[in-house]
Amino acid sequence: MPDAAAFVPPQESGYVIFGCGTTGYNIILELTKENEHVVVIDKDEQRVRSLRDQKYDAYVRDVAAPDMLVGLPEPRIAFVMTGDADANLAAVIAIRKRYPSAHVIARAVDPVSGGKLTAAGAELALYPQELVAKVAIHQVKKQTASRLSQKIFSLLAGWEGTLGIITHKNPDPDAIASAMALSAIAKHASPRNLTTRIFYEGNIGHQENRTFVNLLDIKMEHLTPDAIAKCNYLALVDTPAPGANNDVPQGTKIAIIIDHHKDTKHPIPAGTFTDIRPGLGATASILTQYLQELDIPVDKRVATALLYGIRADTKDFRRNTTPQDLNYAGFLLPLTDSDLLDKIMSPSLSQETIDVLGKAIQNREIVSGYLFSNVGYVMNRDALPQAADLLITLEGVNTALVYGITDTAIVVSARNRDIRLHIGNALAEAFGDIGDAGGHPNMAAATLPLHYFARVEQKAELLNITIAPILQKFRNLVGIENEGKKNGP
16 A cells, blocks of 8 residues: 555645544535545545545545644645544644644534534534434424424315414514414415404504504404404414413414414413424514415515514524524515515604603613613503613613503513523513513513502502512512612613
8 A cells, every 4th residue: 555655635625534434434425526625534544545446635644643734735624533532632633733724623422522622623523423313303393394384284275264363462573474474374275265364452562563564554453352253263373372472261262373482371272283483583484484385475565574573573683593583584585575674674763662761761770780670651562672672782781671561561571681591481480470471581571460450540659669579579589689779860
């Protein structure tokens, strides 16, 4: 077998594979499919001979040897793929020292070795068993989602009458867009036999939400017991069960539930088609996947609504965003009306929203990185999350809770950037026994019904009297001391 000196490697190479076992060889095959030039280093002479017979640039070297890189081309990307943890670590150290600009991807033989490889300078440590598991789970989820798409289509295709689609209280763009998309799927599945109505409770108060509904000409109706009675089938979108952020009586027969929030407090009726995916950033992503899987033509109104719904619920892809959300947004983007989207995203602020923002700033109280602000009586509860979004940006604030009172409930909107705290779980634990509460790690809300106190006229005074013991549950839960207060001006 000729030694390495008998072959003169090129001066530089896009890819160099250090160690050509099964994993390394499969990488070579994938790269050469794209006509990439690959140099291979392995200590097994017979393996190198076989690679040369296949017309690969292959050289005999021990990747753990101190002089392993002498005379070899400078790699732009180096794959260190032997099955020896110590050899891989030595190779990563050597490559990083000699070629600091190279990208190094190394194979870990166990989870512990992966940490050592990244500490030594590998940009990525691959643990094959973990990768196989992730790919398997991804494929299972993909197939499950495809089956769900087909199942809901078959379900809708067999129905006759009226499908009532119910959003959560005070619906946001994600809920509204999801309702629109489900209506479009129903009309495609059963164009002659099935009609749809979209229902909501509360108010559409946020100026962007009102603009969204008006510009897209979305027909929505207030939910009433009479309206429910006139529907042959009921669906919940962006709400996980009867009574969960909606006033649908528990025990009501629900045919469809689609959401990206999980709820363990409210039971789901037996026989309900249920698609709840807490991993996704928006319910609109689930409905987009249905449209994509079913190859249903998406008109500009629906596409614009869904894209805006995903963007709004993920805060322009900066919050709770998954690769799937990005993929679905990419699918929708060329189908949308860009001018309409710009108009929706640039609404004017109402006077009440400005007033609530002013009160939130003026009344802020900061304790140990937690900000609390009482905005008093509000007609438009959608101003609270806008205030929370603003106050979480203040220097020294890790968690912001803005609270106010409406005619029927105390409402809390929370934002969080402390990675040690899951604000959705915290609110659910603190307030879940007296109302609806929950959300994501960095955004959450709570609605605490007033019940018998709803008739009290002086709502702001009622809030001042009752809020201290309510908030104390949250303070105790997160360990806030009742000292060191710092008030706003």
